Amino acid sequence: MINQHLSCDDFLDSNKIINILPRNPQIPFPEHSHDFYELVLVKSGCAIHVKEGEATPISRGSVFFIDNPQLHHCFTHMDQLCLVNVILNPERFNHHPLLNILSESCRSPIGQLLVPENVIQRSEQILGQINQEKQAPDHYGNVMIENLLSQLAILFWRVHHTPDYAMVESNHSIMMLLNELNEQFSKRIDWEKLCDKYQISLRTLNRKMQEIVGLTPNHYLNRIRLCQSSKLLKNSQISITDIAYQCGFNDSNYFSNKFHQLFNNTPMQYRKKFQRL
Structure with a gap:
């Protein structure tokens, strides 16, 4: 490189x-x-x-x-x-x-x-x-x-x-929701409950996330999970299967396929490429 x-x-x-x-x-x-x-x-x-x-x-x-x-x-x-x-x-x-x-x-x-x-x-x-x-x-x-x-x-x-500082505009709920996704990415996300919590509709969530992050909610969540997995691959010896589960994926094969699509490397290739010996 x-x-x-x-x-x-x-x-x-x-x-x-x-x-x-x-x-x-x-x-x-x-x-x-x-x-x-x-x-x-x-x-x-x-x-x-x-x-x-x-x-x-x-x-x-x-x-x-x-x-x-x-x-x-x-x-x-x-x-x-x-x-x-x-x-x-x-x-x-x-x-x-x-x-x-x-x-x-x-x-x-x-x-x-x-x-x-x-x-x-x-x-x-x-x-x-x-x-x-x-x-x-x-x-x-x-x-x-x-x-x-x-x-x-x-x-x-x-x-x-102060997470609530300056959040007074119409995107307040979306920004708080994005912060929660970044913190709770490893858990199963119930989008309807999450929308109820922040008092927005699923339709509004889809539209606002496309405007702010350019991705659908599920696509954005998957991207967070895959990016977090890159950190674990680089900085730990945790097995790839365990990394998949820790990052919110229920199927390690699905995780590996999605990881390869995003990073053009399998998880194992990525680990060998970046992990310090």
Whole structure:
């Protein structure tokens, strides 16, 4: 597998601490690593984000932070994926705790932070203000940029630590439901009961999930399960049959077939490919 290493100098001017790169859409790009930090906000579409063999399904509202220069990652199964890349040079920051807040806010068992619609909109406003400050003719642009980035980091921190924070728009129920699926993926999902819990109809659930994640509810659930299984294949010696059951599959053969369809490797091939010896 070819890995490309990207340098901070390729994306940032010598006197700048940040660069914001819209990807509309994100083009296919090989597995890579980089010596800068990267904050990613997904605006639309869906894909799978693979980090060192650990896969995570991403869609509108997904936020993640890459702060490990040794980490190799890429996107696969992109479907109209549009996102914003925020490139950060950690060596030029005066306020290093800010980067720690970003890292903590985006760290979770599912590999990402899921934010509601109004937080996406507020994030885009802050990033727009940062872009304006990049053009400031005085010496205080970087100070203002760190101030604005602090607002963004604290916004994400509050969403991470207070799940109901800022969820006041019409997609509140769907976002809470998605969070539950990400936490309860290994269990049998009764869609009717889940819809009753969040006071939405099955028809609305199907329509909203197509809008937000680009997948049907069952397809999205299967993708979560398969991505979680990739983590277990890489990081454990659990048998493939047990991994299938732990990730919510009742039939290990069905699991293996679906895994091969998604990752173009059997579970055993995937384990040999990514597991550290």
